[in-house]
Each structure stands twice: as structure tokens, then as C-alpha cells.
Amino acid sequence: MATAVTAPPMDPKVSEFVATKQKLLINGKWVDAASGKTFPTYNPATGEVLANVAEGDREDIDRAVKAARAAFETGPWSQKLSPAQRAKLIWKLADLIEQHQEEFAQLESLDNGKPLKISRIADVPLTIENFRYFAGWATKIEGNTIPLTLANSSKFLAYTLREPVGVVGQIIPWNFPLLMAAWKLGPALAAGCTIVLKPAEQTPLSALRLGELIQEAGFPDGVVNIVPGYGETAGAALAAHPDVDKIAFTGSTEVGKLILQAAAGNLKKVSLELGGKSPNIILDDADLNAAVPGAASAIFFNHGQCCCAGSRLFVEEKVFDKVVEGVAQIAENIKVKPGFDPDCEMGPLVSEEQLNRVCGYLESGVREGAKTVAGGKRLGDRGYFVKPTVLVNTNDKMKVVKEEIFGPVVTATPFRDPKEIEARANDTIYGLAAGVWSRDIKKAHTIAAKLRAGTVWINCYNVFDPALPFGGYKQSGWGREMGHEVLEHYTEVKSVCASLT
Numbered sequence: 333m334a335t336a337v338t339a340p341p342m343d344p345k346v347s348e349f350v351a352t353k354q355k356l357l358i359n360g361k362w363v364d365a366a367s368g369k370t371f372p373t374y375n376p377a378t379g380e381v382l383a384n385v386a387e388g389d390r391e392d393i394d395r396a397v398k399a400a401r402a403a404f405e406t407g408p409w410s411q412k413l414s415p416a417q418r419a420k421l422i423w424k425l426a427d428l429i430e431q432h433q434e435e436f437a438q439l440e441s442l443d444n445g446k447p448l449k450i451s452r453i454a455d456v457p458l459t460i461e462n463f464r465y466f467a468g469w470a471t472k473i474e475g476n477t478i479p480l481t482l483a484n485s486s487k488f489l490a491y492t493l494r495e496p497v498g499v500v501g502q503i504i505p506w507n508f509p510l511l512m513a514a515w516k517l518g519p520a521l522a523a524g525c526t527i528v529l530k531p532a533e534q535t536p537l538s539a540l541r542l543g544e545l546i547q548e549a550g551f552p553d554g555v556v557n558i559v560p561g562y563g564e565t566a567g568a569a570l571a572a573h574p575d576v577d578k579i580a581f582t583g584s585t586e587v588g589k590l591i592l593q594a595a596a597g598n599l600k601k602v603s604l605e606l607g608g609k610s611p612n613i614i615l616d617d618a619d620l621n622a623a624v625p626g627a628a629s630a631i632f633f634n635h636g637q638c639c640c641a642g643s644r645l646f647v648e649e650k651v652f653d654k655v656v657e658g659v660a661q662i663a664e665n666i667k668v669k670p671g672f673d674p675d676c677e678m679g680p681l682v683s684e685e686q687l688n689r690v691c692g693y694l695e696s697g698v699r700e701g702a703k704t705v706a707g708g709k710r711l712g713d714r715g716y717f718v719k720p721t722v723l724v725n726t727n728d729k730m731k732v733v734k735e736e737i738f739g740p741v742v743t744a745t746p747f748r749d750p751k752e753i754e755a756r757a758n759d760t761i762y763g764l765a766a767g768v769w770s771r772d773i774k775k776a777h778t779i780a781a782k783l784r785a786g787t788v789w790i791n792c793y794n795v796f797d798p799a800l801p802f803g804g805y806k807q808s809g810w811g812r813e814m815g816h817e818v819l820e821h822y823t824e825v826k827s828v829c830a831s832l833t
């Protein structure tokens with residue numbers, strides 16, 4: 333397999349960027365870590381070191397929080413910039429990302445492993461649109477006038493103000509590194525907060541390049557600070573920091589619980605976007621020409637490394653064999669190659685840890701009696717490639733059906749009665765997303781109403797839009813990303829009540 337690093341289309345600016353030791357962005361300056369330490373990121377297509385990055389830790393987080401606090405309390409961001417000026421800056425950032433689209437697409441593919449063509453059509457354009465959508469919100473965050481209800485209410489004027497929540501810590505994962513940064517930064521900036529962002533240790537590069545453009549756009553110093561580092565050190569320090577007003581986290585449910593405990597010290601506000609084990613339900617009246625590729629893409633998009641991946645496929649008995657055969661055939665034909673290969677349809681998993689985790693589940697599935705009808709193992713011995721996998725003969729008690737695998741592995745089970753399927757689909761600790769495929773809109777909407785999930789896609793899957801809220805029921809999280817709902821997390825409501833007598 334060709335290595336992604338030496339593949340021909342590499343933009344010279346990207347080669348230069350990965351060859352340069354990357355620093356931390358604190359108070360508008362690029363600085364080394366206080367410890368002087370660096371950590372490597374790896375190219376998942378080869379397992380080789382891709383770049384070296386300053387390793388932020390407690391002291392760096394503390395410096396970054398101080399800078400964010402100063403920018404929030406006394407800097408031009410809070411004192412002089414109007415909402416319209418904030419909107420302009422966010423829009424300008426979107427324009428700058430657009431001017432550097434190819435660079436971002438390449439960095440993302442190199443660092444995460446995903447196909448370059450996917451970063452080009454999904455990650456980068458969605459990032460740009462997300463910033464533009466939230467630029468629009470900066471000028472539309474309003475309070476209300478409140479008619480009081482008591483007898484003497486006419487003697488008071490009462491209203492609410494919506495104010496920025498303050499200094500925000502944002503901890504993001506490696507599956508969509510740039511887009512997750514945008515989901516978090518967009519609304520926080522629109523609301524007028526200041527930020528300390530900690531990218532995932534596996535994929536810090538696009539956030540660091542974004543930091544350069546944040547500088548170029550002209551955001552005041554300290555408004556956005558970027559501190560890469562490990563979760564247990566930099567991440568934990570940010571979650572526990574007593575001067576952070578709010579922490580926003582996307583990642584595993586397990587770490588989400590740690591974040592919550594760490595946040596308890598100063599009772600900072602918490603929003604969490606966590607794991608999933610999403611049911612994808614195909615009824616026998618579905619248009620299988622759409623449902624079969626839809627079910628394949630629901631699990632195999634981004635190599636199954638999506639918290640909303642349609643990893644539990646439930647198919648009505650009559651069409652079960654046909655659907656499984658179709659999904660298995662697609663799985664077998666997916667071209668698994670380095671992300672820079674022009675033929676690549678699926679790249680490597682992000683890390684060795686992730687490779688071992690997914691392979692562990694593949695073995696456990698077979699041990700528990702599942703039958704592999706496509707894939708089922710690692711591909712090659714260099715890089716972190718796994719074959720897209722379809723498992724059947726599963727039951728709802730198996731680990732592969734219950735636990736989040738976060739890889740290209742789908743379990744398919746038949747069902748007899750559409751009524752039975754609602755309970756089975758909801759039989760999970762998670763509640764992030766679900767899919768329903770049917771030509772009968774009454775049936776589809778009835779099932780959608782019963783599913784305990786933050787998003788239900790009907791006759792489609794993985795459709796995202798900055799205006800559409802996304803987040804989880806149950807252990808899939810607290811709160812929503814995107815839409816106007818996310819602004820709740822980044823604002824405090826102040827009630828002002830004035831006597832008119």
C-alpha cells in the first residue's frame with residue numbers, strides 16, 4: 333500500500349505544516365508547553381509518526397484559562413465588540429477556511445485516516461457552513477419581556493437578558509476533528525464566550541491550523557485558546573478547572589462520566605455528546621434500492637467511527653435475506669485503502685488502540701455465536717485497516733449488539749412484528765440516533781415517535797445540518813449541539829425586575 337504521506341497530491345503547505353513542530357495557542361501567541369514536552373501524532377495509514385505537537389498539561393490549561401478569563405472580563409471582545417462585529421469575525425473565519433479548503437481536507441485525511449474525497453465533500457464544507465450559520469445567530473440572541481402574574485404586576489417592568497456563560501472549556505474527539513471544533517466554537521463565539529479548546533491527542537492538526545486562521549481573521553487575543561494534550565492530563569485539568577464556567581464534551585460515555593465528576597468541584601455547566609448504538613430499522617415495504625445502500629452507509633460512513641452509526645440493523649423477516657445479502661455485497665466491494673489513494677472509499681481506523689478494540693469485538697462476536705457474512709478481520713499488517721463487517725445470527729444480549737464498537741461493524745437481526753421492534757430498538761443504554769425505512773409514512777412516523785433517540789432519520793441516514801439539533805437521550809448525552817438549542821448551553825438568563833413606583 334502506498335503511504336499517504338508520500339502520495340502525489342500532497343499540498344506543499346500541508347507538508348510544511350506537518351513537518352513543523354506545532355505549538356499551543358494561548359492568549360494570541362504560539363507557545364511551547366510549560367514542560368517543554370511534545371507528543372507525536374501518527375499517520376493511521378502507515379502507523380508512522382506524522383507530526384510533533386507541544387503537549388499541553390495542567391499548567392498550560394491554567395495559562396489558557398487565565399487568558400480566556402481576561403479576554404472575557406476586560407478584553408475588547410466583551411467590552412467593545414458588538415454582536416454584529418462578532419458575526420463578521422465568525423463569517424470571516426468561514427471565508428478563510430473556504431480559501432484553504434484543500435489544505436484542511438488533506439490535513440484531516442492524513443491525521444484521521446479518512447478518505448480525502450470525504451474530507452473534501454463532508455468535513456470541510458460542513459465546517460464552513462456551521463460557522464456561517466452561527467455567525468447569523470450572533471445578532472439574534474435575545475431576552476424577553478415578561479408579564480408578571482401577581483396582582484400588583486403592573487407596578488413592575490420585568491425582562492430577561494441572555495448573556496454569555498463565560499469561559500468555556502471544549503473537549504473534542506478524533507472522528508471529525510475539524511467539524512467537532514466548529515460545532516463547539518461556532519455557538520460559543522456567537523454567544524460571546526471565550527474558549528479553551530482541547531483537541532483529541534490523535535488528531536490535533538486541523539484545530540491548530542484553524543487557530544492560525546482565527547488569528548488571521550482578527551479575533552482578539554485570548555478569545556480562542558487551543559491546547560492539545562492527552563485526555564487524562566490536559567482534558568482532566570480543563571474539566572476540573574475552578575475558573576471555567578462551562579465544559580462542553582464530545583466523546584465516549586465512559587469519559588463523559590469522568591467529565592461530569594470533574595465538573596462537580598465548581599458546579600460548572602456541562603453539556604455532553606456521547607456514545608450510541610443506534611438502531612436502523614427496515615420494514616418490508618421499504619424501497620430496498622434506497623434502504624440497502626442507506627443501511628450500508630449508515631454504518632460504514634467514516635469507518636463506523638460515528639457516535640450515531642447505524643450499528644444495529646433490524647430487518648423485517650420477509651426482506652431480511654435480501655437486505656443482508658445487499659449490505660454484505662456493498663461491504664465486500666468497499667475499497668479500503670489509504671485516505672490519499674484516489675480509489676479510497678474507506679481508510680484505516682484512527683489508531684492502533686482503535687484497531688485492537690474493533691478486532692477484539694470481531695473475535696467476541698464469533699465467540700458468542702455470530703456468523704460473519706462480510707469482512708470480519710483486519711486488512712493487511714501495516715496501518716490500521718479493518719474490513720467492513722456484517723454479522724448475523726446475533727441476539728440482543730451479545731456484546732457486539734449491546735456495546736458501542738465505533739468501527740465498521742454492523743449486526744443484522746430479523747424481526748416479525750413492527751410493534752415488537754420499538755422495544756428492541758430502545759433496549760439500549762444509548763439514545764443518540766435511529767433510522768426507519770418504509771414507504772408507509774404512517775408506520776414510519778409512528779415508529780419514529782416511539783424511539784427514544786435524539787435524531788430519527790426516515791428513509792435517509794446521517795443527514796446533518798447546522799440548523800438541526802443533534803444530541804442524545806439516556807446515556808448518549810446531555811443537551812443538544814447545533815440549531816438554536818445549542819445556544820442555551822452558552823448563555824445564562826438574567827431576570828431583571830424593576831419597580832415602576
Ligand code: ADP
Binds near residue numbers: 503504505571
Ligand atoms: P475515544 O474513546 O473515542 O478516544 P474519548 O472519550 O477517550 O474518546 O476522547 C474524547 C476526548 O476526550 C479527547 O479529546 C480525549 O483526550 C478527551 N479525554 C479522554 N479522557 C479524558 C479525561 N479523563 N478527562 C477529560 N478529557 C478526556
